[in-house]
Amino acid sequence: MNQKVRLKINGTDHELDIPARRLLVDCIRYDVGLTGTKEGCSVGVCGACAVLVDGEMFASCITLAVAVDGSEITTIEGIAENGNLHPVQQAFIDNGGFQCGICTPGQVIAAKSLLDENPNPTEDEIKEWMMGNLCRCTGYYGILNSVAAAAKTMSESG
Amino acid sequence: MIDFEYHHPTSLDEVFGLLDQYGEDARVMAGGTALVIQMKQRLAQPAHVIGLRRVGSLNSIESTSEGVSIGALCTQRQVQNNPIVAGELPLLADTFRKVATPRIRNMATIGGGLVNGDPNQDPPPALIALGASAVMTSKSGDRVVPVEDLFIDYYETDVQPGEVLTSVLVPRAPTGSGSVYLKFLPRTADDYGTVSVAAVVSQKPDGSCKDVRIVLGSVGVTPIRATQAEDALRGQPLTDENIRAAAALVKDAVDPLEDFRGSAEYKTDMAEVFTRRAIEQAMTSGKTGS
DSSP, rough: OEEEEEEETTTEEEEEEETTTHHHHHHHIIISSOOTOOOSSSSSOOOTEEETTEEEOOOOOGSSSGTTTEEEEOOOOOOOOOBBBBHHHHHHTTTTSSOOTTTHHHHHHHHHHHHHSSSSSOOOHHHHHTTTOOOOOOOOOHHHHHHHHHHHHHHHHH | OOOEEEESSSHHHHHHHHHHHHGEEEEEEEOOOHHHHHHHSSSOOOOOEOOTTTTTTTSEEEETEEEEEEEEEEEEHHHHOOOOOOOOHHHHHHHHHHSHHHHOOOBHHHHHHHHHHHTTTTTHHHHHHOOOEEEEEEEEEEEEEHHHHHHHETTOOOOOOOOOEEEEEEEEOTTTTTEEEEEOOOSSSTTSSSEEEEEEEEOOOTTTTEEEEEEEEEESSHHHHHHHHHHHHHSBBHHHHHHHHHHHHHHOOOOOOOOOOOOHHHHHHHHHHHHHHHHHHHHHHHHHHH
């Protein structure tokens, strides 16, 4: 049955009338029209659908939109500020952090989520965190280098 | 996923009212990582989903005289990072750090994981080894169930109609004891263990075994406590020979399901190997810790 769901997505309030079974990834992509968030495995394993829910990284493919009613959601479209790419986005471009690109929005959200709470992660901490985001192109070294570079840029500018 | 109605109760009384009203047609949802997947696969088809996210008072962690009380709605990452848990129950902090990925740990809760009854999960062996209990709350009050007795069969638990798991009480390990949780991960770091073993070992001043608890995951339809191996070690010198003999006894205690992580025979062999390593490492961690 349809239920009212209020979400603040990337700073914009949305009041939606959607079925209780609507997954957050589908809500973001089809009800709201933000297609940057991708669906990969559909069972919470691959990380492509990662978004921030009240600042915490969630798998939007196994999250019911109605269950996070009232939350603030941040997607890949919401992390650039004033037309400037987020340092993590810029680092992925500068360090070859992506190949085909399908996993990239989730990788960038995961990296941002790590650096938000641990601005200077060790290499092991980066690996332990980013292991939850799969890249079928296997471009893992580029991704790890991108996260480390973003941490450096952000700590220098912060 | 078939359609359903989602309820947002804000108190346990409201939850009990909804459970009364909808009975078998309702499922309680905490983090939802297990239930949403089961609903997507139509293994669960509830007409009513009762979300616990807005029920206050279920997500705190407190140190009490009996141990550490962990609210059922604490996320697995909250348990992993909590300073009380890190200080008083290092085994638990280490175990929760090994669950899946940070993303899943942000969503999944300690209580939701337990009532899911999946025998491959990491927290149950560690909680059972520490002698933890689950507090089941219903309209008529609380019922305290040892986590060891919570698991009845494959994905089947002792949660009764009208009950909600509200907290987990974990006693502190005895002073001078050592503990470890080993998770055999030959495939990927976010996988379930091929086998897993939690061990808590306390030693007498002469180095012999005062008490020991050994619990295995992923080797049967429920977590399995290796009581025969425990009995073989209790009171005995912790020699290499005795540890090997005790670890060999787990082969008769386990009954693994064959899957893509290995044959039943392979998992049985690995259960012995990892039990031996767990006892040895728990002994060492007890020595360095005391």
